[in-house]
Structures are given as C-alpha cells and as structure tokens.
Amino acid sequence: MPKNFIITSETELRSQVKRWRVKGKTIALVPTMGALHAGHLSLIAKAKQHADKIVASIYVNETQFAEGEDLDTYPRDHANDCEMLRAAGCDLVYMPKKMYADNHATTINIAGPALGLESEARAHFFAGVALIVTKLFNRVQPDLAVFGEKDYQQLLTIRRLTADLDMPVRILAAPIIREADGLAMSSRNKYFGDEAREIAGRLNVIMQKCAKKISQGADIKISTDKACQQILDAGFEHVDYMAVADANSLALLTGHLTDTPARLLVAAHCQGVRLIDNCALIR
Structure with a gap:
C-alpha cells in the first residue's frame, strides 16, 4: 500500500485534506461500510470523473442499525477492501476506529423524502445515515460525494440534508450495478x-x-x-x-x-x- 493511503486519525485526515487544498485540488468522498463489490468501485470511477482526489471511507455505522439487525455480523474484509480501492485509483481510505465519542448526544431528525417506504420498516435508519454523513462531510470537507441509486431513498434524503443544512457538497448519483441475472449488487x-x-x-x-x-x-x-x-x-x-x-x-x-x-x-x-x-x- 502507498504511504498514508490508509488513515484512521481525524487529525491526519484533516492534515492531508489541507495539503491537497493548498495545491488547489478538488476532493470527492465515497462513503462505504466496506464489504466492497463492483457497485462500490463504480462510485469511485464516477468520483474520478469529477474530482482530483478521491477519499473513500470505511465505517460500519452503528447508528443506522436497530437492535436485532446485523451490526455484529455485517460482512467485514477491510484488507481486501483497501486493495480494491487502491486498484480502483482511490487516493485515501479513511477508516476510523470510532465516529462517536462516549458522551455523544446529538441526533438529526430528517423528514421529506426520508418519510415512508424504508422508514416504515426501519424507523431509525435515516437519522443514523444523516448523522454519519454529516460527520464525514465535516471531517473530509469534500467538494462532492457520490452515492448509488440502489439506495434511492437514501440518495434523495442526503440531497435534502445537504440543501437544508447549507452544506457546500455536490451530491452525485451513480447507476445501479447488477449481477448477470439482474440482482442489484449488495x-x-x-x-x-x-x-x-x-x-x-x-x-x-x-x-x-x-x-x-x-x-x-x-x-x-x-x-x-x-x-x-x-x-x-x-x-x-x-x-x-x-x-x-x-x-x-x-x-x-x-x-x-x-x-x-x-x-x-x-x-x-x-x-x-x-x-x-x-x-x-x-x-
């Protein structure tokens, strides 16, 4: 792996982003929870079309899982994920050990496109997504971020979030990547x-x-x-x-x-x- 390709520290992340900014580079963020496949790599490819430097994050976000869901068993293979990202042309992998302090007390209540459909079955979900995306945007300070259309309601929710909170981040959508029989990659x-x-x-x-x-x-x-x-x-x-x-x-x-x-x-x-x-x- 290239030196400083994998960063776990928020301080080191901000320092690297600052160095890129001094050189006038634009930055794209591709947030993931790992267990990568060709769908994720298509997001990297889309990001490379629009920015000079690509940051991918890998973090299994506990705030979007409810009790009884698969937080503990969610697929994890970070070594393979990082190699796939390197080969795809990603410039930096941000892989924090934790995103929430022990005394974290802030939530985000989001409505609009977050209501109904997924929220009927997973009422907690979009509050957790909005929170982790906001924290990642604050840390990376990207010019743009890329999300897949497979999670279409999530895509529109994040667009609503960035518009409502005046976040200077352009949200790009990437099409669904499917298996040979049409199953959406997941x-x-x-x-x-x-x-x-x-x-x-x-x-x-x-x-x-x-x-x-x-x-x-x-x-x-x-x-x-x-x-x-x-x-x-x-x-x-x-x-x-x-x-x-x-x-x-x-x-x-x-x-x-x-x-x-x-x-x-x-x-x-x-x-x-x-x-x-x-x-x-x-x-």
Whole structure:
C-alpha cells in the first residue's frame, strides 16, 4: 500500500485534506461500510470523473442499525477492501476506529423524502445515515460525494440534508450495478446460499415486468399488488413495500403514470436477507 493511503486519525485526515487544498485540488468522498463489490468501485470511477482526489471511507455505522439487525455480523474484509480501492485509483481510505465519542448526544431528525417506504420498516435508519454523513462531510470537507441509486431513498434524503443544512457538497448519483441475472449488487448478497441466491435473482425480473406494465399505462395499485404476490410466489417470505413515487420528492403516486418523473421501489425478504431495489419509470 502507498504511504498514508490508509488513515484512521481525524487529525491526519484533516492534515492531508489541507495539503491537497493548498495545491488547489478538488476532493470527492465515497462513503462505504466496506464489504466492497463492483457497485462500490463504480462510485469511485464516477468520483474520478469529477474530482482530483478521491477519499473513500470505511465505517460500519452503528447508528443506522436497530437492535436485532446485523451490526455484529455485517460482512467485514477491510484488507481486501483497501486493495480494491487502491486498484480502483482511490487516493485515501479513511477508516476510523470510532465516529462517536462516549458522551455523544446529538441526533438529526430528517423528514421529506426520508418519510415512508424504508422508514416504515426501519424507523431509525435515516437519522443514523444523516448523522454519519454529516460527520464525514465535516471531517473530509469534500467538494462532492457520490452515492448509488440502489439506495434511492437514501440518495434523495442526503440531497435534502445537504440543501437544508447549507452544506457546500455536490451530491452525485451513480447507476445501479447488477449481477448477470439482474440482482442489484449488495454487500449483504454474501449471506445467500445457492438456493436463496437463485430466488433473490427473481426480484429484479418481477420488478422490471411491473415497471413495464405501469409505463404502458396500467393502474399502479393493481400492478404493484400483483407484483407483490409474484414475489411471494417466487419464494420470498415478505414484501415490505412495492410502490411508485415521484422521482424527486418520493411522494407516492397512484392511478396511472403521468409525465412526472417516477420511480418504482421495492423491499422484500429472501430467506432472512432484506433486499431493496428500484428502477426508473418512463411513460
């Protein structure tokens, strides 16, 4: 590894960022929780198109996990992650041992696009995301940050956060990277055995068929209800939601698709693993 490629200290991070700033360099941040795959590397590639220096963070953020979720078992392979980031052209990996002091007492309450959908199943989630993103932005002071469209509601929530709090950080979106059968790449895909993995691959197929019908004029509720049943018939245990929402505000849409840019979003459970996915709807 290059010298100072991996930094764990906030002080060292700020010093390196300052050195880059003195030289007039622009900086992009790609926040991750590790367990990297090609989807993460696509974020690095996107960042390299828009900034001189790329910082990737690796931190499994405890504030976005609720009791009973997979904080302790979340996949971790930091050595491999850092090698992948080096090969992808990342300039610095920020890997703090902790992000919250023992007496940390501040929270962020975010509404707007954070309400509904994911919040119905994981009420804690976006408060934790908003907090860690704010802290990382404060430490790295990037010009821009890149997030994937797979977590579409998270993407819009972070855009709302930066706008509302006057953060001078441009938020760029990178498209979903998929496996050969269409399954959206995710660190949690590592949990699957062969049987579950085959079932999981059916989610995108059903979602895309539903999206096509809605785009061709079918009723949204009838189409999403039918798709939910198809997901269950395919072997999933539960569907948290399948909904059509305004692509900019995430306000839920009903009836028939109009000229309003829209997104079809789904969350479902496959043999103990919760999957999310989404796609654009084009009328």
